[in-house]
Amino acid sequence: MTDSRHGLAALSGIALAVPALVALLLAGCADAPGTAPGRAPVAGGAPASDAAPVAAPAAAPAAAPGVPLPPGTWRTAYSGKQEIVRGTAERMVLVSESRGVVDRVVLVYRVHLGLRYEFQPRESCRDPSYYHQVINESGGGAGDCWHVRAVNLGLAGEPHWVNLVLAFDAERQDLFLPAVMPGVRFIRYAEGEMLQVDYLWNPDLLLPAPAGAKGARVWEPDDWTNKAVAADPAKQAVMRTLQRWGEDWQARLALPPRS
Amino acid sequence: MVGVLLSGLCLTAPVRAQSVAVGQATMIVRSVQGLVDTARRPLAVDDPVFWQELIETGAESASKLVFLDATTLSTGPDSRVRIDEFVYAGSGESRRIVVSIGRGVLRFVTGRSPSSAYSIRTPNAMIGVRGTDFTVSVDDGGATRVLVRNGEVGVTPGSGAPILVPAGLALTVLADGMPETPEPGPADGELQAAAAEVTALLAIAGEGDTAGAFEDEDVTAVGGLRGQAASVRAGTAASQVGAGCGGC
Numbered sequence: 046m047t048d049s050r051h052g053l054a055a056l057s058g059i060a061l062a063v064p065a066l067v068a069l070l071l072a073g074c075a076d077a078p079g080t081a082p083g084r085a086p087v088a089g090g091a092p093a094s095d096a097a098p099v100a101a102p103a104a105a106p107a108a109a110p111g112v113p114l115p116p117g118t119w120r121t122a123y124s125g126k127q128e129i130v131r132g133t134a135e136r137m138v139l140v141s142e143s144r145g146v147v148d149r150v151v152l153v154y155r156v157h158l159g160l161r162y163e164f165q166p167r168e169s170c171r172d173p174s175y176y177h178q179v180i181n182e183s184g185g186g187a188g189d190c191w192h193v194r195a196v197n198l199g200l201a202g203e204p205h206w207v208n209l210v211l212a213f214d215a216e217r218q219d220l221f222l223p224a225v226m227p228g229v230r231f232i233r234y235a236e237g238e239m240l241q242v243d244y245l246w247n248p249d250l251l252l253p254a255p256a257g258a259k260g261a262r263v264w265e266p267d268d269w270t271n272k273a274v275a276a277d278p279a280k281q282a283v284m285r286t287l288q289r290w291g292e293d294w295q296a297r298l299a300l301p302p303r304s
Numbered sequence: 305m306v307g308v309l310l311s312g313l314c315l316t317a318p319v320r321a322q323s324v325a326v327g328q329a330t331m332i333v334r335s336v337q338g339l340v341d342t343a344r345r346p347l348a349v350d351d352p353v354f355w356q357e358l359i360e361t362g363a364e365s366a367s368k369l370v371f372l373d374a375t376t377l378s379t380g381p382d383s384r385v386r387i388d389e390f391v392y393a394g395s396g397e398s399r400r401i402v403v404s405i406g407r408g409v410l411r412f413v414t415g416r417s418p419s420s421a422y423s424i425r426t427p428n429a430m431i432g433v434r435g436t437d438f439t440v441s442v443d444d445g446g447a448t449r450v451l452v453r454n455g456e457v458g459v460t461p462g463s464g465a466p467i468l469v470p471a472g473l474a475l476t477v478l479a480d481g482m483p484e485t486p487e488p489g490p491a492d493g494e495l496q497a498a499a500a501e502v503t504a505l506l507a508i509a510g511e512g513d514t515a516g517a518f519e520d521e522d523v524t525a526v527g528g529l530r531g532q533a534a535s536v537r538a539g540t541a542a543s544q545v546g547a548g549c550g551g552c
Binding site: 145216221222247256263289290 | 364453472490493494496497498499500501503504505507508509518520522523524525526527528529530532533534536537538539540541542
């Protein structure tokens with residue numbers, strides 16, 4: 046957590062570069078935050094940077110086929126579809142806000158492979174940093190899974206494109222965007238189809254961060270590591286609730302038909 | 305609809321009328337039932353709630369009720385909460401609201417009525433409300449815990465004089481009515497966890513207006529930290545959970 050009061054000033058330099066970075070990254074990035082670098086989802090690890098975007102951002106949250114959204118109003122911060130070496134990839138970043146605060150985010154990543162290609166097992170189904178993970182060995186062609194974890198929305202270094210999209214969107218919309226968001230990721234497979242969806246929640250709304258010496262604070266990524274969660278019953282309550290939600294929600298995700 | 309039900313009724317004094325709606329359910333998570341006398345019903349979003357109704361939540365369940373004076377009452381898993389008294393004064397204010405909790409956890413955020421109008425009963429304490437936002441739990445052993453987020457409450461234990469509990473502190477009244485010394489809220493991990501579970505259940509699993517799970521004060525307070533969050537993001541590398549761009 047931090048007591049810093051210079052957030053917008055600190056962000057402003059990054060914000061200037063964000064639109065350009067977003068434009069570049071949206072043209073080439075292939076995955077969502079939380080997937081370790083180098084684990085390409087398509088057979089043979091086809092680099093998405095080989096591909097060119099084929100669609101501009103769209104506006105309708107309903108454009109997420111097979112992906113149910115929790116109740117409320119959702120706005121599309123980014124939507125795009127691009128051709129990759131062995132098929133196509135679609136991405137969406139959806140945001141729900143409440144009175145100037147981003148309260149929820151949904152990330153959708155869907156890959157359609159050509160008829161000749163199959164997925165390989167996805168290593169990101171297993172990670173010791175996950176609070177909870179379930180691997181459904183009998184599902185899909187390459188192992189369905191879902192897990193509960195906290196997603197770091199940091200911008201330092203070489204941030205993930207989703208982080209940049211969210212930061213840019215928050216600044217443009219003048220919204221509070223947390224620095225970390227716990228949530229549930231589902232990865233579903235069918236023959237030649239992969240659907241990955243992240244549902245993320247604002248932890249500052251779920252559980253107020255304890256006040257610091259200079260007043261109110263916000264949660265930081267380090268506050269939601271497994272170790273930090275294990276030391277705090279209230280955080281455990283939040284993560285357990287996410288886990289229960291995931292158990293219920295997984296049945297709602299429909300595997301898209303191969304197109 | 306609630307207003308319609310009440311129109312034409314003289315409500316400045318308690319009326320034995322179970323059909324008198326005093327608010328409605330705005331969020332329901334999983335199994336929540338209402339019991340008036342012997343009539344039991346599952347509660348759903350937008351259902352009215354009635355004077356003297358017992359609200360029972362099941363495991364991993366929660367409810368959020370909004371009364372006529374805009375007071376919100378959220379109940380957590382395995383809770384039994386009853387609306388004992390509700391004296392409506394009209395114009396969106398109540399003269400008296402008394403809620404009792406026999407088991408479980410509730411979060412209470414006062415509405416437009418004077419603070420003196422509100423009271424919470426537990427098996428071993430009476431809670432007078434001076435402030436706006438607090439959580440009360442009653443555990444299986446009968447102990448009462450109170451955690452104040454905003455404002456202040458006065459807790460009168462079964463044994464002893466009233467104790468003021470300001471924001472940020474938590475107080476436990478043991479099953480025998482003996483109070484402990486108020487301590488910082490985070491020190492009471494059990495109550496913090498119970499409070500977090502209520503909020504999280506409503507916000508994460510709510511089937512109604514999920515954004516409405518958050519109290520206005522929560523959102524306002526968090527929104528005020530916008531710059532701080534931006535600063536944290538700007539200075540935090542995303543490498544912990546997947547920096548860079550897999551496949552780029």
